[in-house]
Amino acid sequence: MASSLAKVTLFITFLFCALSNHEAVAGSNSEDTPSLEDLRLLLKSQKLTRLNFYMHDLVLVSDPTSVRVAGVPGSNGNTTNFGDLYVLDDPLTTGPSLTSRAVGRAQGIYSFSSEDATALMMSINMIFTGDKYNGSTVAVIGRNDVLKKVRELPVVGGTGAFRLARGFLQISTAVLDSPTLSVVLNCSLYVLH
Numbered sequence: 228m229a230s231s232l233a234k235v236t237l238f239i240t241f242l243f244c245a246l247s248n249h250e251a252v253a254g255s256n257s258e259d260t261p262s263l264e265d266l267r268l269l270l271k272s273q274k275l276t277r278l279n280f281y282m283h284d285l286v287l288v289s290d291p292t293s294v295r296v297a298g299v300p301g302s303n304g305n306t307t308n309f310g311d312l313y314v315l316d317d318p319l320t321t322g323p324s325l326t327s328r329a330v331g332r333a334q335g336i337y338s339f340s341s342e343d344a345t346a347l348m349m350s351i352n353m354i355f356t357g358d359k360y361n362g363s364t365v366a367v368i369g370r371n372d373v374l375k376k377v378r379e380l381p382v383v384g385g386t387g388a389f390r391l392a393r394g395f396l397q398i399s400t401a402v403l404d405s406p407t408l409s410v411v412l413n414c415s416l417y418v419l420h
């Protein structure tokens with residue numbers, strides 16, 4: 228009796244695992260409600276994904292993607308723009324040209340947060356729209372020391388395919404247009420999810 232009960236329990240557990248494992252792999256839609264078991268399986272089947280794309284931050288142009296909402300440049304007598312605050316909704320594309328294939332948007336804010344360096348505090352959500360990551364997001368928050376060749380910002384979480392994400396984003400400047408304060412950033416996103 229006890230042994231047949233154990234067998235049934237084992238079978239049900241096996242069936243449940245098989246089902247929820249399938250669920251965990253397929254169920255990355257932001258609208259589904261995962262069970263704790265789904266999330267445990269998701270944690271066990273973590274993988275590392277690298278995505279490369281370009282981010283277009285265009286300021287003094289007729290159709291800006293980034294706007295200054297507060298601050299007076301140079302008002303502190305330094306050239307670090309300390310205190311300036313921008314809101315951005317930047318296109319993400321596969322290539323450095325704005326007309327290359329769109330793969331998402333970077334939406335959020337950045338502030339010039341250093342008195343003695345040109346360094347930003349960025350807080351952005353990256354919303355992906357391409358193929359298998361359509362609708363999935365990652366949250367990036369960190370320091371962007373813009374004069375450094377390669378800057379690294381932490382990925383603090385994600386949704387959809389990037390649920391339970393951890394990782395980092397490396398950015399470098401691919402194109403700089405000083406008169407319009409516009410840049411194209413070369414982004415490499417590493418996510419464990």
Ligand SMILES: *[C@@H]1O[C@H](CO)[C@@H](O)[C@H](O)[C@H]1NC(C)=O
Nearest residue numbers: 303304305306309342343344
């Ligand atoms: C300007 O930057 C220097 C460091 O380079 C700092 O010591 C000074 O306090 C800053 N001045 C103002 C007014 O923020």
Ligand SMILES: *[C@@H]1O[C@H](CO)[C@@H](O)[C@H](O)[C@H]1NC(C)=O
Nearest residue numbers: 355356357358359360361362
């Ligand atoms: C992404 O999803 C939206 C709806 O959620 C859909 O309209 C769009 O066509 C999808 N894009 C791709 C590339 O699958």
Ligand SMILES: *[C@@H]1O[C@H](CO)[C@@H](O)[C@H](O)[C@H]1NC(C)=O
Nearest residue numbers: 279323399400401413414415
């Ligand atoms: C962007 O960075 C990658 C390395 O991550 C490099 O292979 C590529 O050449 C860079 N693109 C540009 C336009 O600088």
